[in-house]
Amino acid sequence: MAASISDKAAAVEHTARYRYDYVRSPDQDARPAARHPVVVVGAGPVGLTAAIDLALRRIPVVMLDDADRIGTGSRGICWSKRTLEIWDRLGVGERMVAHGVTWKLGKVFLGDAQVYSFDLLPEDGHKMPAFINLQQYFVEHALIDRVAEIDRIDLRWRNKVVALVRRNDGVRLTVDTPEGRYDLDADWVIAADGARSAVRGMLGLGFTGVTFEDKFLIADVRIAADFPTERRFWFDPPFHSGQSALMHKQPDCWRIDLQLGPDADSQEEQKPERVMPRLTKMFGDRALELEWVSIYQFNCRRLDRFIHGRVIFIGDAAHQVSPFGARGANSGVQDAENLAWKLAAVLGGQADAALIESYNRERTQAADENIAHSTRSTDFIAPRSPAERRLRNAVLALAPVAEFARRMVNSGRLSTATVYDTPLSTPDETTFAGSAELGAPAPDAPMRGRDGRQGYLLEWLRGDFCVLHVMNGARPTVPAGVNLFVVGDDIHDDSGVFTWRFDATPGATYVVRPDQHLAARFRDFDCAKVMRAIGRAKGA
């Protein structure tokens, strides 16, 4: 699939890695228009995650995408532990990890000297690694394969939303196809159509935030080299003087990001005759093959609200960040998971529509956190004035000799899950030690099942609300429909890791949301309190 250098970037752009067929839908002939509970616009990693999560919660989903292919560029490549845990719940996590490059070590260089390194997951006892690198086209392909295994998802290629009318109880979409237009009604529309969201444009919604002037070159490059599996970031490297560079290993090629500054000419810089000398300076006379190249510029900004009546924005359509920190696609996947269970609960009649508002609250909080981190990283990597650059360089100059300065060196603070400050959580009555936090995803831990199977905690915490209880005498009785797991009976913490991470004293009881976030915890089992906590987490 790789294009040789002489093919030029233009040829690369037209290469599709995977193609999908347009298929006529019966909806195109329906009069009046067909109505569906959920329509997801955009079949990227975020839209696909939302659709799969909803479908596994028994909600039928129609997906519309204006393309019929997955392109060749790697684009989003770093997938965080939390994203992998979500995909594992959806049945694709192991596939992603098996295909991806697992890494946890990052190194930061100033010139050619290392000034800082970090280990992202210094502890064991998690099913999923801190990060994998996997080109976005492989991720999308794996998710689309998963969609094909689920009969509740109707994924329609070359279906482009061209008009949208909001109604009190739903949305009317007009969709253009190779065979003309048709109308489609939806109770809810999930807009997952990316940074240039057409749906957002149709609603006339603007962003608040910052646009950065610096341009960056990204390239997928095949190199005959055995560099170690780690994230490498350079400030002012000898091969790219005065700018920054980032290198990541991908399954079958390397991903290179080179800062070009604000004045770079985007058209010129994509030409192989400009790109190749830059790469040659970086890699010497090793054999290189350029697979894909692009220039990007970025924004740190978001919609004021992610919910507009029955239209809900997720992923880049709702918020955008700089790529340093892998907070774009990862936060989008977490948007999808946050929304899916809530929408399923509302559509299934288990929760009032008011629950949806908590999606806005929790995920705007996450977006603000991601925007703050990525803006800080960008301010460090691409200072906005000569005065700011001098300050940044003073930090870099001190870094080799002072620990405090190394801690200020910011090449991207990598994505971690947000701890929701949310009314859905029941405040703690007593303090808990350990690493579990109220409002955060439950930390994973090795567990042994009743049948002797060795697994991980998060493999049990799937589907609906779950109650974890640490054995303390008799099994508690819970109402029908509550998923109770008794540690010491149903599942066993042989390693003690769960006990430490959850401060799990005998009798301790934990309420876990369908998105695996911790909603409440108590020192003792009290059925009324547990049920109140579940009710509260459903927005009651």
Next chain:
Amino acid sequence: MGKLVTASRFDDPDAAYVALVEARRGLADDAAGALDLKLVLILANHIGDLDVLDEAIALAKSTSDR
């Protein structure tokens, strides 16, 4: 204003001033500027208190430059 101490703390303020003068004596503007920035970072970390830093920034910005 609260935590920032602006009363004199050096036994010999003239000696402290001279130390800063001598550090930049003979330096070009660029080098002196870089030195100052490093000093700011080192001393800010030594203080290690964001409230104090914020107050110091506010005080510095409130005075006119000569």
